[in-house]
Amino acid sequence: MLRRTVETHEPQAETVAGMAVPAWRLIMFVLGIIVLATIPFVLKNFFIFQITLALIYAIAILGLSLLTGFNGQFSLGHSAFYAIGAYTAAIMMDGFDINYVWTLPAAALVCFVFGFLFGLPALRLEGVYLALATFALAIAIPQVLKSSLVEHWTGGVQGISIIKPDAPFGLPLNSDQWLYVFTVLVAIVMYICAHNLVRSRTGRALIAIRDQPIAASAMGINVSLYKSLTFGVSALYTGVAGALGAIAISFVAPDSFTFQLAVALFVGLVVGGAASISGTLFGGLFVLFVPNIAETFSKGLAGAVYGVILLLVIYLMPTGAAGLVRLITGKLVRQGR
Amino acid sequence: MSKLLEASGLCAFYGATQVLFDLALAIEDGCITTLLGANGAGKTTTLRALSGMVRTTGDIRFAGKMISGRATEDIVRLGIAHVPQGRGTFSRQTVEENLEIGAMTRHGRAAIAADIERVYGYFPRLKERHRQQAGTLSGGEQQMLAVGRAMMLRPRLMLLDEPSFGLAPLIVEELFGILRTLNQTEAVSMLLVEQNAALALDIADEAYLIETGELVMQGPAKQLRDDENVRRAYLGY
Amino acid sequence: MELFLHQVLAGLATGGIYACMALAVVMIYQAIDHLNFAQGEMAMFSTFIAWQLIQWGFPYWLAFGATIAISFAAGVAIERIVLKPLHNAPVLSHVVAFIALLAILNSAAGFIWDYTIKSFPSPFGAGPLFEQGLMSRHDAGMIGVTLLMLVLLYLFFRHTRIGLAMRAAAANPESARLAGIRVGWMTALGWGMAAAIGSVAGMLIAPVVFLEPNMMLSILLYGFAGAVVGGLTSPGGAVIGGFLVGIIENLAGTYIPVVGREMKLSIALCIIVAVLCVKPSGLFGRPVVTRV
Numbered sequence: 001m002l003r004r005t006v007e008t009h010e011p012q013a014e015t016v017a018g019m020a021v022p023a024w025r026l027i028m029f030v031l032g033i034i035v036l037a038t039i040p041f042v043l044k045n046f047f048i049f050q051i052t053l054a055l056i057y058a059i060a061i062l063g064l065s066l067l068t069g070f071n072g073q074f075s076l077g078h079s080a081f082y083a084i085g086a087y088t089a090a091i092m093m094d095g096f097d098i099n100y101v102w103t104l105p106a107a108a109l110v111c112f113v114f115g116f117l118f119g120l121p122a123l124r125l126e127g128v129y130l131a132l133a134t135f136a137l138a139i140a141i142p143q144v145l146k147s148s149l150v151e152h153w154t155g156g157v158q159g160i161s162i163i164k165p166d167a168p169f170g171l172p173l174n175s176d177q178w179l180y181v182f183t184v185l186v187a188i189v190m191y192i193c194a195h196n197l198v199r200s201r202t203g204r205a206l207i208a209i210r211d212q213p214i215a216a217s218a219m220g221i222n223v224s225l226y227k228s229l230t231f232g233v234s235a236l237y238t239g240v241a242g243a244l245g246a247i248a249i250s251f252v253a254p255d256s257f258t259f260q261l262a263v264a265l266f267v268g269l270v271v272g273g274a275a276s277i278s279g280t281l282f283g284g285l286f287v288l289f290v291p292n293i294a295e296t297f298s299k300g301l302a303g304a305v306y307g308v309i310l311l312l313v314i315y316l317m318p319t320g321a322a323g324l325v326r327l328i329t330g331k332l333v334r335q336g337r
Numbered sequence: 338m339s340k341l342l343e344a345s346g347l348c349a350f351y352g353a354t355q356v357l358f359d360l361a362l363a364i365e366d367g368c369i370t371t372l373l374g375a376n377g378a379g380k381t382t383t384l385r386a387l388s389g390m391v392r393t394t395g396d397i398r399f400a401g402k403m404i405s406g407r408a409t410e411d412i413v414r415l416g417i418a419h420v421p422q423g424r425g426t427f428s429r430q431t432v433e434e435n436l437e438i439g440a441m442t443r444h445g446r447a448a449i450a451a452d453i454e455r456v457y458g459y460f461p462r463l464k465e466r467h468r469q470q471a472g473t474l475s476g477g478e479q480q481m482l483a484v485g486r487a488m489m490l491r492p493r494l495m496l497l498d499e500p501s502f503g504l505a506p507l508i509v510e511e512l513f514g515i516l517r518t519l520n521q522t523e524a525v526s527m528l529l530v531e532q533n534a535a536l537a538l539d540i541a542d543e544a545y546l547i548e549t550g551e552l553v554m555q556g557p558a559k560q561l562r563d564d565e566n567v568r569r570a571y572l573g574y
Numbered sequence: 575m576e577l578f579l580h581q582v583l584a585g586l587a588t589g590g591i592y593a594c595m596a597l598a599v600v601m602i603y604q605a606i607d608h609l610n611f612a613q614g615e616m617a618m619f620s621t622f623i624a625w626q627l628i629q630w631g632f633p634y635w636l637a638f639g640a641t642i643a644i645s646f647a648a649g650v651a652i653e654r655i656v657l658k659p660l661h662n663a664p665v666l667s668h669v670v671a672f673i674a675l676l677a678i679l680n681s682a683a684g685f686i687w688d689y690t691i692k693s694f695p696s697p698f699g700a701g702p703l704f705e706q707g708l709m710s711r712h713d714a715g716m717i718g719v720t721l722l723m724l725v726l727l728y729l730f731f732r733h734t735r736i737g738l739a740m741r742a743a744a745a746n747p748e749s750a751r752l753a754g755i756r757v758g759w760m761t762a763l764g765w766g767m768a769a770a771i772g773s774v775a776g777m778l779i780a781p782v783v784f785l786e787p788n789m790m791l792s793i794l795l796y797g798f799a800g801a802v803v804g805g806l807t808s809p810g811g812a813v814i815g816g817f818l819v820g821i822i823e824n825l826a827g828t829y830i831p832v833v834g835r836e837m838k839l840s841i842a843l844c845i846i847v848a849v850l851c852v853k854p855s856g857l858f859g860r861p862v863v864t865r866v
Contacts (some may be wrong), residue, residue: 388752390748390751408751409751409752410751410754410755410756410757413751413752413753413754414754418752421748421749421752421753425746425748425749425752426746426749427742427745427746427747427749427750428745429741429807430738430741430742430743431747434738437735438738438739438742438750438753438755439753441735441739441742441753441754442753442754443753464816482664486753489700490754497581
């Protein structure tokens with residue numbers, strides 16, 4: 001006897017706490033904006049500075065997310081692009097007296113070119129090998145920056161000091177507050193661009209290349225071009241973050257951009273959730289605050305505590321913070337009637 | 338004939354999603370049993386459930402022993418060989434190393450060497466290529482290698498997942514002829530999962546039909562072959 | 575010509591360090607299909623254990639053997655305890671786990687034994703190998719031990735059943751389970767062996783670079799370079815790669831003035847990238863053939 005199942009389901013609208021999901025997302029977004037807007041007036045200068053840095057790291061991690069999370073190209077060398085962006089800004093401001101605002105597009109362009117050029121030979125490398133090549137890049141950059149060949153421009157081991165910019169148009173903000181606002185504005189633009197990129201045809205092509213490169217190329221996607229371009233765009237984002245970082249800290253030196261930074265960015269990526277744009281915000285906060293938290297536990301064993309925290313995070317949140325949020329909202333989502 | 342493998346109330350899950358619903362199987366010793374169904378019906382999942390590769394609830398008994406919930410490595414040691422979908426070839430190892438890997442749970446160098454020769458006897462093409470990297474073999478040859486690897490276990494029951502997949506008709510005919518021989522001369526019982534219903538019903542003694550995770554029909558293969566609904570849905574006439 | 579030969583031999587000597595490290599790297603790569611970034615710190619920690627045993631009065635070779643055994647056990651334990659929960663996690667999580675291990679080991683070593691530089695004895699004695707002073711006895715001994723380990727490993731992987739089982743488990747875990755291989759334990763075994771080899775590397779390297787918690791990072795990098803140049807699937811290739819990297823680094827440092835001295839590390843890395851671009855599977859590696 002052949003039995004047939006006869007249940008059919010009508011697709012129901014998903015709801016969270018009685019509201020449709022898109023409305024829920026909008027509310028979260030608006031809340032986020034309100035929180036961001038009140039920070040400069042509520043917190044002390046040092047904390048504003050820290051939040052600014054966390055946001056800068058988040059942008060850097062966003063760049064890494066585009067490359068590794070969405071396009072599947074492993075990079076343990078993004079500290080290199082951060083450094084290039086930072087030095088571009090520093091050299092422009094200190095050596096040529098150019099206004100800080102112009103350093104951002106300049107850093108973006110320079111890093112895009114560098115990223116694209118690095119992406120070209122990297123096309124032949126997969127997974128582990130690409131990780132190694134980028135690891136090599138991360139280690140090489142501080143050495144190059146210190147070398148006497150370019151000392152004239154880079155200031156060698158001592159680095160370059162720059163002057164922190166003041167608020168424009170005589171706005172009643174101190175330089176920390178202004179920098180915060182400036183960073184938030186830049187971040188909003190960059191996040192919107194990233195969001196649109198990922199949801200566009202290009203974004204889908206990137207994801208296709210990550211998941212099934214052979215099938216993607218068989219469908220007519222120019223894999224080589226996309227992969228190199230993604231490298232460029234990724235470097236662009238991290239480079240802009242680097243420039244912002246240089247302006248915020250008012251100082252660049254080769255030893256600020258070691259392999260440890262590359263590792264921190266990578267850790268921030270995974271902890272936030274590899275293919276998640278909003279996760280990078282959590283990643284930025286993690287990178288900035290968790291090492292400090294680790295130190296409060298034990299000064300001598302700070303590194304060990306940090307390592308243990310990392311392990312706990314990847315055990316308990318294997319898909320990162322973004323994955324955890326998705327899990328929770330998944331449980332809250334109810335089928336409408 | 339005694340029941341070699343019995344499953345009752347077998348349910349399988351991929352994460353939170355249930356894909357098999359209350360299956361009841363009984364595989365006779367010495368027979369070739371086939372499990373038919375369309376794409377996505379749950380055939381591969383059933384084999385994986387029997388091998389302990391997916392989360393299951395319910396009972397599975399092999400030769401009287403309970404195997405549900407046990408690790409794959411233990412189930413294999415009891416005498417069940419699983420030839421997986423896609424062949425599961427060790428591409429970077431040579432053909433001969435592949436066979437040696439198949440014999441990893443066995444002892445006695447002479448016995449293993451003799452068995453390797455026996456496999457070459459069934460599949461002379463493998464002997465020709467025995468030093469070649471297995472990943473460079475054609476689909477048909479890799480399928481033969483997979484069956485050969487399973488044979489090295491000297492199993493009582495062989496689970497075969499779509500052995501005809503992607504192979505040219507002539508190769509399939511050759512392969513199935515060898516399977517029939519294995520069943521008859523080496524007394525290897527088989528549970529054969531196939532999309533190619535005509536082929537499977539031709540070689541099998543017993544047949545099951547699965548649709549969206551549920552068993553909808555079972556009986557002697559001849560009976561299913563003659564059933565009008567099966568003919569129209571799966572045999573095309 | 576005299577200078578060239580001298581530099582080549584000196585490069586061979588430092589290359590011995592890199593070759594030893596490269597062997598440990600490839601060893602673990604064969605077992606787990608990942609590069610373990612914490613390898614260097616594991617070796618460093620093992621060396622500290624050996625140092626401590628010697629401080630407590632153990633004779634050198636007893637401490638050497640005990641350290642190998644302890645490291646093996648620790649490697650197995652790390653795999654079973656720290657990494658087992660991550661078996662089904664994506665690759666990115668594994669890399670973060672290695673980073674975490676790195677941080678924990680580095681910090682713990684610094685905490686227990688502090689950061690002052692310590693000297694570590696060499697079992698081969700000080701002094702040159704021959705009167706010409708082309709190579710020290712320790713360097714020669716190091717090269718000898720590395721080659722010995724290589725031979726033993728080769729025999730193990732190619733000619734023992736367990737070696738084949740380990741290779742199978744790393745290559746295709748699911749199929750290996752279907753052949754009855756206990757994949758989890760094979761992976762643990764691989765880690766144990768890699769930890770043991772790493773400990774030997776550390777104990778041989780320490781007399782040259784002196785013992786302190788941060789001694790291994792750049793050496794690990796050179797080890798990676800050697801492994802990649804030689805081919806990640808070939809232990810023999812990795813050893814040759816290590817020697818090559820040592821020689822090239824030394825020659826570059828000598829013959830490319832200024833740049834060579836300051837950027838020796840970068841040059842090593844240019845080598846990696848160059849080799850990877852031209853021959854991604856390394857000089858002696860077997861390219862992996864996959865059917866589409």
